[in-house]
Amino acid sequence: MEKSCPTNLHFLSPATIGSKSFSNRLVLAPMSRASAKPDGTPTREMANYYADFSRGGFGLLIAEGAFVDDICSQCYGNQPGLVTNSHEAGWQTVVEAVKRENGKIILQLIHAGAVSQSVETTFAPSPVRPRGQMLQGYGPRQGHYDVPRELSVNDILSIGSAFVEATMRAEAAGFDGVEIHCANGYLLDQFLTPETNLRSDTYGGKLENRLRLTTDILSMAQQRASPDFIVGVRLSQAKATVQDYFWPNGLEDARVIFSEVAEAGADYIHLASEKGGYTYHSTAKTGENLTAFARSLTGLPVIANGGLQDIGLANQIIEDQLADFVSIGKSAMLNPDLPKKIASGAPLRDFTFDMFKYGVSVNAQLKWEAEQHA
Numbered sequence: 001m002e003k004s005c006p007t008n009l010h011f012l013s014p015a016t017i018g019s020k021s022f023s024n025r026l027v028l029a030p031m032s033r034a035s036a037k038p039d040g041t042p043t044r045e046m047a048n049y050y051a052d053f054s055r056g057g058f059g060l061l062i063a064e065g066a067f068v069d070d071i072c073s074q075c076y077g078n079q080p081g082l083v084t085n086s087h088e089a090g091w092q093t094v095v096e097a098v099k100r101e102n103g104k105i106i107l108q109l110i111h112a113g114a115v116s117q118s119v120e121t122t123f124a125p126s127p128v129r130p131r132g133q134m135l136q137g138y139g140p141r142q143g144h145y146d147v148p149r150e151l152s153v154n155d156i157l158s159i160g161s162a163f164v165e166a167t168m169r170a171e172a173a174g175f176d177g178v179e180i181h182c183a184n185g186y187l188l189d190q191f192l193t194p195e196t197n198l199r200s201d202t203y204g205g206k207l208e209n210r211l212r213l214t215t216d217i218l219s220m221a222q223q224r225a226s227p228d229f230i231v232g233v234r235l236s237q238a239k240a241t242v243q244d245y246f247w248p249n250g251l252e253d254a255r256v257i258f259s260e261v262a263e264a265g266a267d268y269i270h271l272a273s274e275k276g277g278y279t280y281h282s283t284a285k286t287g288e289n290l291t292a293f294a295r296s297l298t299g300l301p302v303i304a305n306g307g308l309q310d311i312g313l314a315n316q317i318i319e320d321q322l323a324d325f326v327s328i329g330k331s332a333m334l335n336p337d338l339p340k341k342i343a344s345g346a347p348l349r350d351f352t353f354d355m356f357k358y359g360v361s362v363n364a365q366l367k368w369e370a371e372q373h374a
């Protein structure tokens, strides 16, 4: 069980992003649950799944990465998309269920690039085979990644437009905003990372160029969406394929990345910290705390992540103004009412990878839960 509840819970205080206010600073981290229909349409079951987190007290939900085109962006089988009218209608049902619980919800938008486990031919900034193996629990493909085909400049422009079209659909479906996924080794992060971007055109070379597709998407999405619609960005050092990765030039890289995304119009910065957790992976190679740095450099709201069901650490992050929000991933899957539990001092259920024994989908979890209670 997690540690007991400190008396002054700073993360339960209200906060804002742009003109939108949130009842507390606890955010559901985006988590791909591969539970959509085969064509990527979100289901009624996903609506119930997301509504549970709002009923449980999360001030903001960030829904799992949705793919943005029907060409090569899809990461996994049964991943939701936001490309067609059917996808949009499915997401509208999810948003309505969340709003009925007085919740707020942002949709993450993603392109898999070289690490798609779904498409036959993968595309990426450069023909570099991703390190590691395809993720278990997700399908349909497993094993080594293929060498991707290099994207042409026209392909890159089309991908930028696809992110913007998906943003417009997200607003039409009723979302409070979108989060552009430039993290964890997916396409936009493949552009950002020197070892997967060997280009010599305006999308390769110096860091500003490697970030160009992300900053173009942020500024185009901001121009097209309504002023109060949130357009945020998710960044990370680590990658699903290279878990111990750090930005090679430490704080200097962070300075360029944070200031460029702020300049492009990001409404918030969400820094993911997976395996090593917040303390390890939200620290630059040069030793500085990155969420505090992002906050002071840009003045934007910053969402911290990584093992922050640790109430003491989460509370300290908010109290010391190292970040404005904390996002919770794995622990939330077993505690959709985590904010209510924390507020009442009730113990949290401990996360265990055993819950994925039948797969990562919502139904697989229900099957595992039933077994626990048998």
Ligand SMILES: Cc1cc2nc3c(=O)[nH]c(=O)nc-3n(C[C@H](O)[C@H](O)[C@H](O)COP(=O)(O)O)c2cc1C
Pocket (backbone or CB within 6 Å): 029, 030, 031, 032, 033, 064, 065, 108, 181, 183, 184, 234, 272, 273, 274, 275, 305, 306, 307, 308, 309, 327, 328, 329, 330, 331, 360
């Ligand atoms: C099953 C699962 C699916 C995930 N899917 C996504 C995703 O779609 N987009 C994303 O940015 N991160 C994804 N993540 C990473 C989480 O958002 C989060 O950064 C990570 O789990 C660390 O936070 P935690 O320690 O609170 O779990 C996923 C993590 C898990 C466990």
